[in-house]
Amino acid sequence: MVRSIGIDPGDQTVKVVELEGSYRKTRLLRVHTARAAAQSVATQSLADVGAKAEVVAAATRAALDEGMRGELTLGHPLREAVLRVIELPFKGRDAIRKVVKSEIEGEIHSHSVDDMIVDFHEIGEGAEGGTRVMVASVPKPGLRTQLDAFSGQSVEVETIDIDAMALWRAAQWAGAFKAGDAAAPADSSPTVTAVLDLGARSVKMLLVQGERLVEMRALRIGDAVVADEVARRHGLDAAVAREVVRACLDEGADQRLEVADALPAPAGAGEATAPSEDAPKRAVVVTHAEVHEAQTSYLQRLARELARYLTSSGKASQIRALWITGGAVRSPRTKAMLEEVFGVEPRELDLLSHLQHDLDAATAAELGPRLATAIGLALGRLGGPAGFNLRQEDLLLTRGFERIKFPLAITCMVALLALFVHANRRSIELKNLELEIGSTYVDKTNPKAMPVFHGMLNRVFSNKWFEDPVNDFHYVPSKGKEYRYKDLIAELVQADVHRRIMIVRDRLKLAADQKQKESGVYEDISLESGLAVLVRLSEILLAVEPQIKGYLVTRLELNMKAPNRKLEMTVAFRGEDCRNKMSVLRAAIDEDCAKPDSPFEPLHKNDDGAKETLFSDTAESGVTGAYFKVLIRIKDSFRPFGPSSVALGAADEKLAPAKSQLAGTGGGK
Amino acid sequence: MRFLRSLDLYKFIVLLAAVLLPLGWWWMRSLDESIRLCRQAIAEATKPGGFLEQIGNLQKKVEVVVVNRFNTSDAINEPRIYFQNQILAAGGTTLKSDDFGLPTDPKDEPAWMGTSPQKASDLVAEVTWKRTDLKVPMGFIYAVLFNAESGARVGGNQQGQQSVWKLRELSIVNATDERLTGSGSKTPPAELRDDWSIKTMKFARREPRKQGN
Numbered sequence: 091m092v093r094s095i096g097i098d099p100g101d102q103t104v105k106v107v108e109l110e111g112s113y114r115k116t117r118l119l120r121v122h123t124a125r126a127a128a129q130s131v132a133t134q135s136l137a138d139v140g141a142k143a144e145v146v147a148a149a150t151r152a153a154l155d156e157g158m159r160g161e162l163t164l165g166h167p168l169r170e171a172v173l174r175v176i177e178l179p180f181k182g183r184d185a186i187r188k189v190v191k192s193e194i195e196g197e198i199h200s201h202s203v204d205d206m207i208v209d210f211h212e213i214g215e216g217a218e219g220g221t222r223v224m225v226a227s228v229p230k231p232g233l234r235t236q237l238d239a240f241s242g243q244s245v246e247v248e249t250i251d252i253d254a255m256a257l258w259r260a261a262q263w264a265g266a267f268k269a270g271d272a273a274a275p276a277d278s279s280p281t282v283t284a285v286l287d288l289g290a291r292s293v294k295m296l297l298v299q300g301e302r303l304v305e306m307r308a309l310r311i312g313d314a315v316v317a318d319e320v321a322r323r324h325g326l327d328a329a330v331a332r333e334v335v336r337a338c339l340d341e342g343a344d345q346r347l348e349v350a351d352a353l354p355a356p357a358g359a360g361e362a363t364a365p366s367e368d369a370p371k372r373a374v375v376v377t378h379a380e381v382h383e384a385q386t387s388y389l390q391r392l393a394r395e396l397a398r399y400l401t402s403s404g405k406a407s408q409i410r411a412l413w414i415t416g417g418a419v420r421s422p423r424t425k426a427m428l429e430e431v432f433g434v435e436p437r438e439l440d441l442l443s444h445l446q447h448d449l450d451a452a453t454a455a456e457l458g459p460r461l462a463t464a465i466g467l468a469l470g471r472l473g474g475p476a477g478f479n480l481r482q483e484d485l486l487l488t489r490g491f492e493r494i495k496f497p498l499a500i501t502c503m504v505a506l507l508a509l510f511v512h513a514n515r516r517s518i519e520l521k522n523l524e525l526e527i528g529s530t531y532v533d534k535t536n537p538k539a540m541p542v543f544h545g546m547l548n549r550v551f552s553n554k555w556f557e558d559p560v561n562d563f564h565y566v567p568s569k570g571k572e573y574r575y576k577d578l579i580a581e582l583v584q585a586d587v588h589r590r591i592m593i594v595r596d597r598l599k600l601a602a603d604q605k606q607k608e609s610g611v612y613e614d615i616s617l618e619s620g621l622a623v624l625v626r627l628s629e630i631l632l633a634v635e636p637q638i639k640g641y642l643v644t645r646l647e648l649n650m651k652a653p654n655r656k657l658e659m660t661v662a663f664r665g666e667d668c669r670n671k672m673s674v675l676r677a678a679i680d681e682d683c684a685k686p687d688s689p690f691e692p693l694h695k696n697d698d699g700a701k702e703t704l705f706s707d708t709a710e711s712g713v714t715g716a717y718f719k720v721l722i723r724i725k726d727s728f729r730p731f732g733p734s735s736v737a738l739g740a741a742d743e744k745l746a747p748a749k750s751q752l753a754g755t756g757g758g759k
Numbered sequence: 760m761r762f763l764r765s766l767d768l769y770k771f772i773v774l775l776a777a778v779l780l781p782l783g784w785w786w787m788r789s790l791d792e793s794i795r796l797c798r799q800a801i802a803e804a805t806k807p808g809g810f811l812e813q814i815g816n817l818q819k820k821v822e823v824v825v826v827n828r829f830n831t832s833d834a835i836n837e838p839r840i841y842f843q844n845q846i847l848a849a850g851g852t853t854l855k856s857d858d859f860g861l862p863t864d865p866k867d868e869p870a871w872m873g874t875s876p877q878k879a880s881d882l883v884a885e886v887t888w889k890r891t892d893l894k895v896p897m898g899f900i901y902a903v904l905f906n907a908e909s910g911a912r913v914g915g916n917q918q919g920q921q922s923v924w925k926l927r928e929l930s931i932v933n934a935t936d937e938r939l940t941g942s943g944s945k946t947p948p949a950e951l952r953d954d955w956s957i958k959t960m961k962f963a964r965r966e967p968r969k970q971g972n
Contacts, residue, residue, distance in 0.1 A: 550814055646930070
């Protein structure tokens with residue numbers, strides 16, 4: 091629920107009200123009143139203004155401390171404002187706002203317009219389609235003093251309105267301007283409703299046509315002049331004089347009292363400087379006659395002022411209703427005077443009867459007529475008609491946020507810029523990493539083509555292994571259809587880039603596992619080539635042929651059956667150097683065994699390398715020499731025709747004579 | 760609405776920042792997380808034994824399966840015809856089909872697979888050379904071995920699929936002088952003729968056994 095607080099500084103009493111709800115359905119939550127500093131309007135000094143501002147601020151602070159919550163609207167006395175009605179030849183608030191200050195400048199002579207807050211209220215259409223506006227100009231010093239006082243009490247007032255506007259709003263809210271309330275005019279002239287606020291020091295008067303405010307005026311006269319006269323005549327304190335005057339008028343009898351035989355307390359000192367009980371006292375008698383006389387004088391003066399104003403406004407004859415509010419609203423003599431001046435019976439504007447509230451009857455009766463302005467101010471924040479806003483220019487409300495919004499905006503801009511730069515850098519970094527892994531590349535010239543990938547994925551797919559029908563990459567999930575290469579590509583395109591390599595690995599693993607399970611082939615079961623072993627042996631022999639010239643291979647036995655694979659060769663060397671030649675051959679074989687792709691194993695510990703059998707008929711043949719039986723063990727697994735092999739060239743050379751016998755070359759035809 | 764009415768450039772910037780900064784922070788977080796994941800993915804892919812290496816190994820696995828899966832080529836279904844063609848192609852016009860014998864059914868021997876859980880059988884086909892007087896040059900032997908192992912066909916393309924048959928056992932003796940084959944260790948002549956007598960020639964192919972077989 092929206093809450094709103096209205097502050098009416100008043101002339102003698104500060105009124106603070108708290109409303110809750112909406113403009114149509116409003117509830118009065120709390121009322122706080124405080125005695126204002128007593129001073130005469132005519133003799134207001136700067137000190138008085140400051141003191142009054144402090145009292146208002148303190149009263150507001152006290153109200154807030156009591157638990158009032160909501161946005162605060164302060165009413166500024168109309169009597170301190172300069173009101174002018176001007177016509178502008180155009181419409182629109184923004185357009186009017188731009189010129190209103192310069193337009194009003196020539197109308198104000200008491201102050202420099204630069205030292206005033208100027209605001210306006212549209213009160214109707216002007217001639218030739220223009221706008222008729224009521225312009226209120228309020229000197230800044232008074233406002234600033236009040237705002238400083240609020241700051242001292244840590245109170246932030248959101249809006250400052252003219253109190254008469256609050257009165258108009260309150261009257262409208264209470265239905266005072268409804269057509270049925272005013273007597274139907276005899277002629278066709280528009281009806282005017284008058285609203286009168288009878289304050290202690292001033293009287294505010296509004297003239298409203300229909301529901302539209304047409305004029306308002308503050309008369310610097312109030313019923314406090316009666317008490318002032320009594321106080322001056324008898325040397326009484328202002329507050330005491332007010333009480334005595336009230337008692338005289340209520341009881342219709344003389345009032346006798348004893349007061350301290352001293353000068354009255356200075357205005358604004360209030361009860362704080364009350365004389366002590368031991369001070370000498372004097373008796374004072376205030377007669378009803380003198381009070382009556384003072385009141386008569388006041389009413390006569392007020393009647394003259396009102397009549398003068400009505401005459402000057404030209405709307406005296408159009409007034410069909412008169413609503414009154416304020417402290418003097420229940421005075422029969424005042425009512426009689428008003429009826430005589432306005433020609434209509436005055437009616438009390440009873441706002442409390444339209445409000446939900448928890449006030450007891452006595453309090454409601456006491457405060458009811460005095461709260462109209464405060465309630466009207468609070469209603470402005472609940473959606474009531476807009477009034478004036480005097481918190482402008484250098485008096486504009488700057489909340490905590492308003493004060494820091496410039497550095498905050500700069501900080502935000504810097505933060506946004508830094509964020510953008512940093513994010514951009516990180517984004518580029520991410521893009522590069524994704525390119526390295528395998529972001530998708532779609533050929534724009536052929537959008538229907540299968541997507542390809544950058545980076546590692548490109549290397550994985552570039553050899554077309556997955557597409558090769560020989561490899562037949564696919565697997566069948568437990569549920570669903572067969573998963574093939576195109577499904578893999580589609581999944582990769584949809585997946586996050588960082589997961590893509592892992593997805594390829596996972597899918598390939600599924601395919602490999604399934605293929606292994608189906609085929610029973612879990613590892614390479616291909617047989618090693620016996621031909622490769624023989625070719626390797628040939629290479630070794632060819633390599634050492636210049637050193638072992640004249641070697642004779644007489645027998646060759648190859649057994650490729652695991653686990654005891656072996657090659658046995660019987661080679662004969664003629665001559666005294668047969669052992670040397672065998673040693674060269676053995677060294678060549680050992681050298682070959684050291685090569686990683688050699689099919690031969692290094693000589694086993696228990697092998698003697700080569701079993702030697704000397705020629706048995708050397709004596710007969712005259713030739714020395716020996717047979718050597720060479721045993722070479724063969725590895726269980728080797729790479730046939732590995733890179734260290736010169737097989738193809740050497741074998742080709744060796745096999746050259748037999749090339750015509752190879753099936754693939756067309757031999758054998 | 761009241762807020763929008765009082766909206767100025769500063770408020771707009773602050774409002775924009777209030778929206779964009781959390782979004783940007785979230786974006787940065789997601790970028791950082793993505794970068795972390797990408798770096799982790801690269802590290803996991805490129806480290807020794809990483810994803811890339813695993814992919815290569817898995818491809819090899821599949822290739823192994825492809826190479827070793829049951830084959831239904833003629834070399835398996837009709838080994839006699841296969842070996843006959845390959846041997847005759849090596850022998851030219853001098854060799855006749857009755858110079859050698861071929862098995863009707865290869866002999867099934869359990870394959871030795873070391874510690875591997877893989878089960879396989881070796882099917883051994885022996886080519887018997889009936890004529891004891893048949894002496895062949897070494898080139899012929901190499902040609903027979905090459906034809907049998909390569910699977911090359913007469914008039915066919917050499918780039919074709921390799922044969923599943925590999926040389927299993929071979930025993931050849933130089934036939935220049937009878938003395939050389941005996942146990943006398945007589946002095947060999949200075950040069951040997953390129954005449955060889957084939958004592959044993961066996962080829963084998965391997966088939967996987969499915970689990971439970």
